[in-house]
Amino acid sequence: MKLKSARALMSAAMVLAGANAAEAHIVAARLGDFYMGAVHPLTDLGDVVLWTATGMLAGTLGGAKARWLIPVFPLGLLVGLSLGNVFSATSAQLADATMMLAIGMLLAAAAQVPTLLLCAIAFAVAVIRGAANGADLGPETDRLLFAAGLAGVGYGAITLTMALTAVFRRTHSDSATSWRAIAVRALGGWIAAIGLMMASLTLAS
Amino acid sequence: MSLRIPQALTTAIVSIALTQPALAHEQAGVAGGLVSGLLHPITGIDHLIAMVAVGIWGAQLGAPAIWILPITFPLVMAVGGVLGVLHVPLPMPEVMIAVSAVILGVAVAARLRLPFAAAAVVVAIFAIFHGHAHGAELPRAANALAYGVGFVTATGLLHLCGIAIGTLTRWPAGERIIQGLGAGIAGIGCYFLAQGIGAFA
Numbered sequence: 001m002k003l004k005s006a007r008a009l010m011s012a013a014m015v016l017a018g019a020n021a022a023e024a025h026i027v028a029a030r031l032g033d034f035y036m037g038a039v040h041p042l043t044d045l046g047d048v049v050l051w052t053a054t055g056m057l058a059g060t061l062g063g064a065k066a067r068w069l070i071p072v073f074p075l076g077l078l079v080g081l082s083l084g085n086v087f088s089a090t091s092a093q094l095a096d097a098t099m100m101l102a103i104g105m106l107l108a109a110a111a112q113v114p115t116l117l118l119c120a121i122a123f124a125v126a127v128i129r130g131a132a133n134g135a136d137l138g139p140e141t142d143r144l145l146f147a148a149g150l151a152g153v154g155y156g157a158i159t160l161t162m163a164l165t166a167v168f169r170r171t172h173s174d175s176a177t178s179w180r181a182i183a184v185r186a187l188g189g190w191i192a193a194i195g196l197m198m199a200s201l202t203l204a205s
Numbered sequence: 206m207s208l209r210i211p212q213a214l215t216t217a218i219v220s221i222a223l224t225q226p227a228l229a230h231e232q233a234g235v236a237g238g239l240v241s242g243l244l245h246p247i248t249g250i251d252h253l254i255a256m257v258a259v260g261i262w263g264a265q266l267g268a269p270a271i272w273i274l275p276i277t278f279p280l281v282m283a284v285g286g287v288l289g290v291l292h293v294p295l296p297m298p299e300v301m302i303a304v305s306a307v308i309l310g311v312a313v314a315a316r317l318r319l320p321f322a323a324a325a326v327v328v329a330i331f332a333i334f335h336g337h338a339h340g341a342e343l344p345r346a347a348n349a350l351a352y353g354v355g356f357v358t359a360t361g362l363l364h365l366c367g368i369a370i371g372t373l374t375r376w377p378a379g380e381r382i383i384q385g386l387g388a389g390i391a392g393i394g395c396y397f398l399a400q401g402i403g404a405f406a
Contacts, residue, residue: 007213010213010214045239045350045351045354046350049350049354093349093350096350097349097350104280108276108277108280179272182272182275182276185276186272186275186276186361188276189275189276189277189278189279189280190279190357190358190361192280192283193279193280193282193283193353193357193360194283194350194353194354194357195353196280196283196284196286196287197283197286197287197290197340197349197352197353197356197357198349198350198353199287199349200286200287200290200291200340201290201343201349201352201353202349203291204290204291205349
């Protein structure tokens with residue numbers, strides 16, 4: 001009797017360990033590609049680093065310049081996605097590394113980037129990363145739903161990063177040597193260093 | 206009959222232990238990925254003490270060194286890393302790394318107050334040698350982005366550790382502790398220097 005209860009307990013534990021959540025939502029009803037588009041860039045270091053760097057750069061330049069990225073960035077992602085597999089793996093990595101180096105240097109130098117240049121940088125990043133996301137799509141993926149998810153998360157992520165950076169950097173003195181400004185610049189230096197390392201490793205391999 | 210419980214238990218443990226996460230991206234599970242990049246700068250004691258010493262010395266020097274070094278140090282070190290990856294030779298890299306620990310340790314112990322430009326040049330030269338060593342030892346199978354993120358983050362955090370320790374200089378007793386640490390770093394550097402020039406051979 002004691003043995004039976006132990007086995008029952010064991011069976012129950014195994015059933016619970018292997019249990020999956022019930023899927024009552026539209027993920028299972030052919031809208032899964034929307035969520036795939038929304039989640040895919042958040043699980044890729046290239047997207048995470050470059051999107052964060054772009055949002056930080058815009059955030060440090062103030063709301064008047066940054067707000068242009070709200071339409072420009074998602075639009076660039078869609079353009080990149082429509083291009084698909086135009087970049088080879090090596091050229092895509094080099095493009096990522098170059099953008100990291102450029103944006104990181106601008107952040108580290110606390111450069112006052114003109115609005116037009118900021119929009120051009122953000123658009124270029126979005127096109128490169130949109131194409132990279134598009135390269136991973138299978139033939140069965142609904143591209144329209146994927147694009148909607150990607151553009152949606154691009155809009156949300158860039159807006160949130162810009163807003164958080166602008167709020168974080170705001171100080172009473174607005175001094176270039178306040179610890180908040182230095183923290184943002186130091187992170188820019190790190191991003192530029194990552195870009196430099198990445199470019200050399202890509203070229204070497 | 207009593208054997209069945211251990212068997213079932215073993216089966217359960219094995220079935221759970223063998224489950225693996227789904228990896229949809231190339232940054233995980235590669236030789237030279239994120240973890241490899243994170244661990245590389247902290248697994249060599251000569252590198253580690255020199256990185257921390259740079260942070261402590263920057264804190265001792267105060268502004269502008271304390272805020273310029275965190276911005277520029279990882280970048281200059283990455284330049285050295287590029288030279289290492291591309292196998293551009295530097296003279297006596299192991300000896301120079303040991304010398305860097307000795308000089309930075311002495312600078313901390315003696316509270317050496319160089320002009321900022323001179324301190325920046327000294328630190329930049331050492332940063333290039335340290336970066337070169339890391340770049341030259343890098344596995345060729347490394348994922349470039351994941352390794353770079355890990356490497357730069359670990360280097361920057363080591364530097365920040367040094368700055369945090371360096372804030373002890375605000376108190377007289379803390380200053381003494383830091384000078385002792387500097388002497389210890391210089392001592393360890395001397396050991397590696399002797400090793401580098403073949404004194405123990």
